[in-house]
Amino acid sequence: MTKKNQNRFWFLFVIGILGFGISMVIWTVKQAVSVPVHESNNYMLKYQMADMNINEIMELEEKFNALYKITIKDTELIQLNDEQQNTNAKRAQKAPIKLTAGSNSFKYSVTNHSMKAIDTAKVTFQITRPHSRNDDYLEENVSYKDGYYTTKVVELEKEGRYTLVLKVEIDGLIGYSEVSSYLTK
Numbered sequence: 001m002t003k004k005n006q007n008r009f010w011f012l013f014v015i016g017i018l019g020f021g022i023s024m025v026i027w028t029v030k031q032a033v034s035v036p037v038h039e040s041n042n043y044m045l046k047y048q049m050a051d052m053n054i055n056e057i058m059e060l061e062e063k064f065n066a067l068y069k070i071t072i073k074d075t076e077l078i079q080l081n082d083e084q085q086n087t088n089a090k091r092a093q094k095a096p097i098k099l100t101a102g103s104n105s106f107k108y109s110v111t112n113h114s115m116k117a118i119d120t121a122k123v124t125f126q127i128t129r130p131h132s133r134n135d136d137y138l139e140e141n142v143s144y145k146d147g148y149y150t151t152k153v154v155e156l157e158k159e160g161r162y163t164l165v166l167k168v169e170i171d172g173l174i175g176y177s178e179v180s181s182y183l184t185k
Helices: 003-034 048-054 056-067
Strands: 068-073 097-099 102-104 107-112 122-128 132-139 144-145 146-149 154-157 160-169 173-183
Touching: 048 056, 056 068, 056 160, 056 173, 068 160, 068 173, 107 122, 107 160
Parallel strands: 097 173
Antiparallel strands: 068 107, 102 154, 107 146, 122 132, 122 160, 144 146, 160 173
C-alpha cells in the first residue's frame, strides 16, 4: 500500500466512524422522542410533590392503617390460574377486580378496627391506567350513603389494566387503597 493510499484509508476510516456516530445519535434521539412520557401520579400527587413529601405521606398512612381499614365491596374478582401468576415476584399477587365495559360504580367501606363505620371522612376516588394519565377519572368528594362511600358511575370502554385509587382523610391522617383491575370484553 502506498503512502497516498494509506492516508486516504485513514481519512475514509475516520469519516466513516464519525458518520456512524452521528447517525447513532440521531437514531437514539428519534427513538427517545417516539415514546410518550407520562408523569406519575402516585398518592394522587404530582411526582415532585410525592417525592419531596414521601416520608410524611408514609408516616400518615402508617398511622391511618393502625386505626382504620378501607375495603372495596360488591366486586367480582378475576381468579388467576398458575400460568397467570407472576412466579418471579417477591410478593403474592392479589386477584384483580373485573371491570365491565360501560357503566361501573364502586362501593368502599371505611371502618375502624372495631368495625364501626366512619361517615365523616373526606374521600377522593381516582381510576387510572398505568403509564398514562389520558384516561384518568377523578372524583373529589365521594358521597356517603347507607354505610358506604359510593362513587359516581364511570364509563369505561378501553380494554386493559386499570388501577382504582381511594384516598381517605380522617382527622389529619391519610390512607390509600390501590386495587388492580382489568376490563375484558
